[in-house]
Amino acid sequence: MKPKYLNKIKISEHFYLIEFESPDTHEVQLDARLLVRLEMVRDCALSPVVIQSGYRTPEHNKSINGAAKNSYHLRGMAADIFCPKIIFSELISIVKRCGFNGIIVHNKHQYIHVDVRDKKYYTETA
Numbered sequence: 001m002k003p004k005y006l007n008k009i010k011i012s013e014h015f016y017l018i019e020f021e022s023p024d025t026h027e028v029q030l031d032a033r034l035l036v037r038l039e040m041v042r043d044c045a046l047s048p049v050v051i052q053s054g055y056r057t058p059e060h061n062k063s064i065n066g067a068a069k070n071s072y073h074l075r076g077m078a079a080d081i082f083c084p085k086i087i088f089s090e091l092i093s094i095v096k097r098c099g100f101n102g103i104i105v106h107n108k109h110q111y112i113h114v115d116v117r118d119k120k121y122y123t124e125t126a
Contacts (some may be wrong), residue, residue, distance in 0.1 A: 022057045024059060030055065033116040041114075051079050051080070078116075
């Protein structure tokens with residue numbers, strides 16, 4: 001197992017590798033397109049973007065209630081995000097403009113799943 005803070009490496013202007021790691025093993029996979037688009041969100045929001053969930057190992061993914069078996073998190077192609085300093089509806093608008101193909105808005109918990117899948121997909125949950 002990797003030491004807890006091994007991934008505290010700055011990988012872009014606003015993000016560290018540790019933000020994308022799977023909490024069970026500290027492993028990371030990260031599609032560069034995801035990072036580029038998250039930087040775009042950060043620039044448009046003028047506010048920090050919190051990565052609630054990035055890469056997930058298969059074991060960690062299984063432990064999450066409602067997680068898809070073939071989740072894009074398993075390939076480092078997805079992140080669940082929120083911005084505590086902006087209105088949620090504004091974050092939704094920003095994410096739509098930043099080129100993510102997959103967007104799942106979780107209204108009840110106020111976070112957005114974004115991913116870089118090949119085909120467009122958008123939905124909102126209660």
